Amino acid sequence: xxxxxxxxxxxxxxxxxxxxxxxxxxxxxxxxxxxxxxxxxxxxxxxxxxxxxxxxxxxxxxxxxxxxxxxxxxxxxxxxxxxxxxxxxxxxxxxxxxxxxxxxxxxxxxxxxxxxxxxxxxxxxxxxxxxxxxxxxxxxxxxxxxxxxxxxxxxxxxxxxxxxxxxxxxxxxxxxxxxxxxxxxxxxxxxxxxxxxxxxxxxxxxxxxxxxxxxxxxxxxxxxxxxxxxxxxxxxxxxxxxxxxxxxxxxxxxxxxxxxxxxxxxxxxxxxxxxxxxxxxxxxxxxxxxxxxxxxxxxxxxxxxxxxxxxxxxxxxxxxxxxxxxxxxxxxxxxxxxxxxxxxxxxxxxxxx
Amino acid sequence: xxxxxxxxxxxxxxxxxxxxxxxxxxxxxxxxxxxxxxxxxxxxxxxxxxxxxxxxxxxxxxxxxxxxxxxxxxxxxxxxxxxxxxxxxxxxxxxxxxxxxxxxxxxxxxxxxxxxxxxxxxxxxxxxxxxxxxxxxxxxxxxxxxxxxxxxxxxxxxxxxxxxxxxxxxxxxxxxxxxxxxxxxxxxxxxxxxxxxxxxxxxxxxxxxxxxxxxxxxxxxxxxxxxxxxxxxxxxxxxxxxxxxxxxxxxxxxxxxxxxxxxxxxxxxxxxxxxxxxxxxxxxxxxxxxxxxxxxxxxxxxxxxxxxxxxxxxxxxxxxxxxxxxxxxxxxxxxxxxxxxxxxxxxxxxxxx
DNA sequence: CTGAAAGCGCTTACAG
DNA sequence: CTGAAAGCGCTTACAG
Numbered sequence: 001x002x003x004x005x006x007x008x009x010x011x012x013x014x015x016x017x018x019x020x021x022x023x024x025x026x027x028x029x030x031x032x033x034x035x036x037x038x039x040x041x042x043x044x045x046x047x048x049x050x051x052x053x054x055x056x057x058x059x060x061x062x063x064x065x066x067x068x069x070x071x072x073x074x075x076x077x078x079x080x081x082x083x084x085x086x087x088x089x090x091x092x093x094x095x096x097x098x099x100x101x102x103x104x105x106x107x108x109x110x111x112x113x114x115x116x117x118x119x120x121x122x123x124x125x126x127x128x129x130x131x132x133x134x135x136x137x138x139x140x141x142x143x144x145x146x147x148x149x150x151x152x153x154x155x156x157x158x159x160x161x162x163x164x165x166x167x168x169x170x171x172x173x174x175x176x177x178x179x180x181x182x183x184x185x186x187x188x189x190x191x192x193x194x195x196x197x198x199x200x201x202x203x204x205x206x207x208x209x210x211x212x213x214x215x216x217x218x219x220x221x222x223x224x225x226x227x228x229x230x231x232x233x234x235x236x237x238x239x240x241x242x243x244x245x246x247x248x249x250x251x252x253x254x255x256x257x258x259x260x261x262x263x264x265x266x267x268x269x270x271x272x273x274x275x276x277x278x279x280x281x282x283x284x285x286x287x288x289x290x291x292x293x294x295x296x297x298x299x300x301x302x303x304x305x306x307x308x309x310x311x312x313x314x315x316x317x318x319x320x321x322x323x324x325x326x327x328x329x330x331x332x333x334x335x336x337x338x339x340x341x342x343x344x345x346x347x348x349x350x351x352x353x
Numbered sequence: 354x355x356x357x358x359x360x361x362x363x364x365x366x367x368x369x370x371x372x373x374x375x376x377x378x379x380x381x382x383x384x385x386x387x388x389x390x391x392x393x394x395x396x397x398x399x400x401x402x403x404x405x406x407x408x409x410x411x412x413x414x415x416x417x418x419x420x421x422x423x424x425x426x427x428x429x430x431x432x433x434x435x436x437x438x439x440x441x442x443x444x445x446x447x448x449x450x451x452x453x454x455x456x457x458x459x460x461x462x463x464x465x466x467x468x469x470x471x472x473x474x475x476x477x478x479x480x481x482x483x484x485x486x487x488x489x490x491x492x493x494x495x496x497x498x499x500x501x502x503x504x505x506x507x508x509x510x511x512x513x514x515x516x517x518x519x520x521x522x523x524x525x526x527x528x529x530x531x532x533x534x535x536x537x538x539x540x541x542x543x544x545x546x547x548x549x550x551x552x553x554x555x556x557x558x559x560x561x562x563x564x565x566x567x568x569x570x571x572x573x574x575x576x577x578x579x580x581x582x583x584x585x586x587x588x589x590x591x592x593x594x595x596x597x598x599x600x601x602x603x604x605x606x607x608x609x610x611x612x613x614x615x616x617x618x619x620x621x622x623x624x625x626x627x628x629x630x631x632x633x634x635x636x637x638x639x640x641x642x643x644x645x646x647x648x649x650x651x652x653x654x655x656x657x658x659x660x661x662x663x664x665x666x667x668x669x670x671x672x673x674x675x676x677x678x679x680x681x682x683x684x685x686x687x688x689x690x691x692x693x694x695x696x697x698x699x700x701x702x703x704x705x706x
Numbered sequence: 707c708t709g710a711a712a713g714c715g716c717t718t719a720c721a722g
Numbered sequence: 723c724t725g726a727a728a729g730c731g732c733t734t735a736c737a738g
Contacts, residue, residue, distance in 0.1 A: 059731035412715035
């Protein structure tokens with residue numbers, strides 16, 4: 001049970017004593033506040049350097065009267081997919097951990113199928129003064145505009161789930177879509193034979209979503225690079241109700257021989273449902289995301305593999321990165337790719353998003 | 354930029370005011386220190402309840418002069434396997450995060466093949482006064498004795514990597530070995546055919562290590578439960594140098610047809626090396642742990658799957674759990690199983706231990 | 707440009 | 723059994 005007194009005490013007090021100035025002046029230098037002559041500033045900085053002084057975050061947050069405000073702007077959870085529940089959970093978790101450090105978080109939600117809703121919410125955010133923003137930049141153009149306005153106001157923005165590489169964000173936290181597709185392709189190697197045929201089923205109301213296209217690219221490139229000759233068909237379904245999906249699937253399954261279906265997003269459960277209804281049990285199935293609807297079919301063996309990229313952690317880390325940057329003033333990594341996890345019927349119980 | 358003043362202030366001060374006592378008395382009640390009459394205690398507790406008061410951890414650690422001391426007792430990193438580097442990394446990471454909260458960590462290491470070294474180190478720990486201990490209870494009997502002595506002294510002990518279910522620890526953080534074995538078996542289903550034969554290779558100087566036996570059990574039970582009829586052979590190699598291992602493998606590969614090898618620990622790279630040397634490329638290989646030596650063969654395709662259970666996180670969480678318990682006084686989960694991750698040549702780059 | 711003093715929400719001697 | 727006061731390492735007005 002050591003006592004603190006034994007330690008060498010290096011705080012603002014000691015710095016002030018050595019520099020022969022008041023504590024307030026030291027504080028001004030440490031926090032880059034103006035109103036200090038170059039001369040005293042240099043003197044103090046030298047001492048800070050020499051002492052290898054690190055501010056005590058506890059004391060700082062305790063003494064500071066300022067509450068830091070973060071805004072979160074992500075898609076709302078829809079009936080159709082509850083994917084965004086997971087990042088939200090991570091965000092809420094992070095929130096509870098840092099609330100006592102004087103940080104508050106406001107959450108804003110937009111409709112994934114409605115650009116307008118994004119614009120409305122993003123304007124609300126700009127109307128308030130936030131110290132940091134966590135954003136899912138689904139709509140590329142609108143997000144870029146929003147971010148450049150934030151940048152003008154020096155508000156750091158963290159991207160999760162998908163990236164806009166050319167937009168000046170603080171960082172990106174999320175999947176490497178290309179390699180996720182590549183992994184799916186690699187797993188196919190274990191599921192099918194040389195002559196077998198693959199069907200990519202893209203179920204999405206939004207046309208040619210970057211998200212899915214990039215995965216598809218990684219998927220196809222893997223086959224190309226590993227010189228596999230399996231036929232790869234593609235089916236685009238622009239609706240997200242089971243009836244319509246089932247109809248389209250029926251059509252293609254009646255006319256084509258298919259041995260494996262790859263669904264590059266979370267709607268793989270629709271295909272599983274179709275397989276079950278039509279008693280198709282000799283076709284392998286790979287998809288994305290750890291959702292209850294998907295796990296149900298994974299358990300039964302209808303879905304072979306789910307690929308998942310820690311959606312909860314994306315939300316959690318997103319907030320924590322803002323905290324690192326704004327509060328602790330730490331440098332943060334520009335890109336943080338999530339692991340690409342493989343979920344099967346035998347390990348899903350232990351999976352932590 | 355809200356100000357704190359806007360918030361309702363509920364601290365020791367307000368409680369003291371309402372209870373009409375001094376702050377010190379409130380402090381005594383909050384921290385269960387003695388020297389308070391039942392009457393005032395009840396009164397203060399009622400107010401705490403009513404206000405739903407949560408102590409401010411920042412202020413507590415800042416004001417407290419006491420440094421909390423944790424001890425870590427894990428195997429040393431040997432040339433033969435660098436597995437324990439990973440948990441150690443997690444421990445060091447956690448350490449750096451909580452050092453400014455007035456917590457110090459001392460690390461002790463024992464030799465996995467030497468019970469005596471464990472006894473020596475554990476005695477050193479008992480000679481000092483620690484507030485919490487992180488332990489890898491490899492040696493069941495000796496660990497149990499050590500833990501019961503700790504329990505007598507009310508020192509909480511957290512287990513990582515392997516559990517002693519009947520020993521009174523604060524909690525266990527690590528793999529569910531049985532299900533890890535089951536997952537390996539499940540993956541086999543994708544790698545081999547009905548007639549194919551499986552060889553379990555156990556490489557370990559220690560006899561019948563609980564660790565490996567439990568995985569083997571999960572592995573075999575899966576085959577039994579899923580009514581697969583593949584032959585399962587077993588080879589025990591009690592040495593950990595390549596020459597001896599290679600000799601044993603050669604012997605069995607000369608006399609038996611084997612289509613898949615399962616190594617229930619991290620020494621799978623020895624088998625991979627053997628395959629490479631003897632140009633065996635039609636035998637599938639599954640093993641454990643994300644080690645450089647293993648990844649090398651995963652990349653080349655010699656190893657098909659590695660199963661990994663977040664060793665870094667085990668160390669990190671172990672320390673953080675002690676922190677949660679000792680500093681934040683939070684309840685901790687009795688058992689925290691790690692996810693069972695599947696690593697392939699296509700996702701290892703993104704894996705985070 | 708600089709300083710003295712109060713205060714953040716706790717804990718810790720010390721006094722009674 | 724209880725209280726008044728100092729202090730943890732910072733920040734924040736306010737005064738000069």
